[in-house]
Amino acid sequence: SQTIHQWPATLVQPVGSPLSLECTVEGTSNPNLYWYRQAAGRGLQLLFYSVGIGQISSEVPQNLSASRPQDRQFILSSKKLLLSDSGFYLCAWTQGRGQPQHFGDGTRLSIL
Amino acid sequence: AQSVTQLDSQVPVFEEAPVELRCNYSSSVSVYLFWYVQYPNQGLQLLLKYLSGSTLVKGINGFEAEFNKSQTSFHLRKPSVHISDTAEYFCAVSEYGGSNYKLTFGKGTLLTVNP
Numbered sequence: 001s002q003t004i005h006q007w008p009a010t011l012v013q014p015v016g017s018p019l020s021l022e023c024t025v026e027g028t029s030n031p032n033l034y035w036y037r038q039a040a041g042r043g044l045q046l047l048f049y050s051v052g053i054g055q056i057s058s059e060v061p062q063n064l065s066a067s068r069p070q071d072r073q074f075i076l077s078s079k080k081l082l083l084s085d086s087g088f089y090l091c092a093w094t095q096g097r098g099q100p101q102h103f104g105d106g107t108r109l110s111i112l
Numbered sequence: 113a114q115s116v117t118q119l120d121s122q123v124p125v126f127e128e129a130p131v132e133l134r135c136n137y138s139s140s141v142s143v144y145l146f147w148y149v150q151y152p153n154q155g156l157q158l159l160l161k162y163l164s165g166s167t168l169v170k171g172i173n174g175f176e177a178e179f180n181k182s183q184t185s186f187h188l189r190k191p192s193v194h195i196s197d198t199a200e201y202f203c204a205v206s207e208y209g210g211s212n213y214k215l216t217f218g219k220g221t222l223l224t225v226n227p
Contacts, residue, residue, distance in 0.1 A: 006155075032213050034214075042219070043202070043217055043218065043219040043220050044156075044202070044217045046214060049213060049214065051213055088153075090155055090156070092155075092156075094213075097206065097208075097213060098144045098163060098206060098208070100146050100158045100161050101156075101204075101215055102158065103148075103155035103156040103157070104155050105154055105155045106153070106154065106155050108153065
């Protein structure tokens with residue numbers, strides 16, 4: 001069966017520090033991959049999605065970037081974190097159009 | 113472009129009462145529809161999905177939803193809720209065809225089940 005792993009579960013970082021969040025999927029090949037951010041009391045904001053290795057679509061101009069170095073690996077990065085980058089970050093995958101997305105357990109990011 | 117409206121941001125109910133969480137969508141083409149549940153500090157878990165066929169869809173944890181094309185709605189129901197159903201619920205839509213690989217989510221409904 002397919003599983004999605006996301007780490008770390010929680011992260012506390014100072015303003016201006018770099019960021020790297022990793023997400024990997026097992027048990028499937030060529031998945032579509034997604035990064036979302038969920039601010040407190042708000043819905044999900046799609047940040048990036050990828051339909052293949054090296055293919056990244058950005059939804060919101062911001063301080064973050066994403067990369068997909070391998071088929072089942074999706075990385076969210078920042079060179080310098082801002083206070084506004086705080087939130088709950090979720091990775092998800094789907095096998096294709098019309099199929100439901102499956103989510104990781106999320107990373108709670110706090111910026112001090 | 114597709115959009116999703118969850119009409120209630122919060123729904124408080126008593127244990128063993130029935131509940132309906134409302135979801136309306138807007139799209140110019142046919143859609144796939146989903147309901148997700150999110151417990152505190154966790155990811156989203158798929159409750160149920162409508163892809164085609166019967167308009168009444170049954171999901172996990174005793175939930176069901178009915179797709180109404182004329183009213184562009186996909187309301188979630190449960191005949192008798194438990195304390196453990198307290199969570200946030202999200203409705204989502206994805207359009208048929210084209211190059212759209214995205215889900216559009218509603219803003220969520222917080223269901224609070226009280227004893």
